[in-house]
Amino acid sequence: MIDLHNDVFIKMDKQKFAEYIKDAEQNGVEAIFVSVWTTEMEKPMEQVRRCRQVIDEMDTRVKLLLHIEDAGFVNEGNIDELLSYHPYSVGLTWNYDNPLAGGAKQEGSLTPLGKVVIERLVRAGVCIDVAHLNRKSFWQVVEGSRGIICTHACFDEVCPHGRNLDREQVRALVDMGGLIGLTLVGEFLGGRTRDDVYAHIKYFIDNFGESGLAIGTDFMGTMDLPSGLEGYSDFKGFWEYLEKKGLSKGVIDKIAFGNAKVFLNTYNKL
Ligand SMILES: [Zn+2]
Numbered sequence: 001m002i003d004l005h006n007d008v009f010i011k012m013d014k015q016k017f018a019e020y021i022k023d024a025e026q027n028g029v030e031a032i033f034v035s036v037w038t039t040e041m042e043k044p045m046e047q048v049r050r051c052r053q054v055i056d057e058m059d060t061r062v063k064l065l066l067h068i069e070d071a072g073f074v075n076e077g078n079i080d081e082l083l084s085y086h087p088y089s090v091g092l093t094w095n096y097d098n099p100l101a102g103g104a105k106q107e108g109s110l111t112p113l114g115k116v117v118i119e120r121l122v123r124a125g126v127c128i129d130v131a132h133l134n135r136k137s138f139w140q141v142v143e144g145s146r147g148i149i150c151t152h153a154c155f156d157e158v159c160p161h162g163r164n165l166d167r168e169q170v171r172a173l174v175d176m177g178g179l180i181g182l183t184l185v186g187e188f189l190g191g192r193t194r195d196d197v198y199a200h201i202k203y204f205i206d207n208f209g210e211s212g213l214a215i216g217t218d219f220m221g222t223m224d225l226p227s228g229l230e231g232y233s234d235f236k237g238f239w240e241y242l243e244k245k246g247l248s249k250g251v252i253d254k255i256a257f258g259n260a261k262v263f264l265n266t267y268n269k270l
Pocket residue numbers: 069132152221
């Protein structure tokens with residue numbers, strides 16, 4: 001599988017991180033977006049640099065993609081340094097407004113600096129992650145863009161929540177060839193069973209088809225996980241469960257890795 005969102009890097013030292021990635025590899029994980037969540041960090045750029053270094057030194061078949069969650073510390077003076085660490089994707093905010101844009105729990109807009117930062121990121125081939133933006137900022141970022149990713153969210157029509165994507169947002173992302181990582185956070189799913197996860201998958205397929213959907217677990221970023229879906233070793237059973245629910249092997253493979261590969265092949269890496 002390919003996981004569009006995992007916070008393991010900020011939770012563990014290098015040794016434990018390596019063990020975690022080894023375990024992921026043994027469970028068939030092909031690629032992980034390794035998130036550096038910077039909101040509460042004192043020296044975010046230093047942590048981004050360290051993450052790049054740790055990823056580069058890792059001896060693994062798992063493709064590790066550097067992701068920044070909350071680029072509020074980025075400005076015209078340090079964006080060159082950020083780009084030198086080759087992030088694959090960058091989320092402008094976490095849940096709160098910052099100097100770039102408006103977060104999911106507040107009302108802010110995309111700012112002039114936010115526009116400059118996006119322009120620089122896009123020009124450098126970095127994907128923009130809209131997962132934590134509020135709806136206003138989402139539309140300001142998405143309008144006229146391509147290659148947009150939403151690394152971890154669920155669907156508002158299944159479970160109304162400020163962190164979930166409404167129908168128009170999903171439509172826009174699918175139509176532009178974007179990628180959505182369905183996340184495993186119980187609060188956003190509206191429950192903590194595999195059936196709750198399935199409800200979101202079924203909603204997507206019934207309304208938008210088979211392309212554009214992937215998984216962004218938020219492992220190590222939340223304890224609020226569905227029972228029986230708490231680590232990579234649980235996915236084998238989850239794919240079998242989806243098959244029993246009536247999804248074809250082809251569709252399950254698209255969600256597990258196929259759709260993500262199409263996106264990653266289009267926008268840079270893999
Ligand atoms: Zn997050």
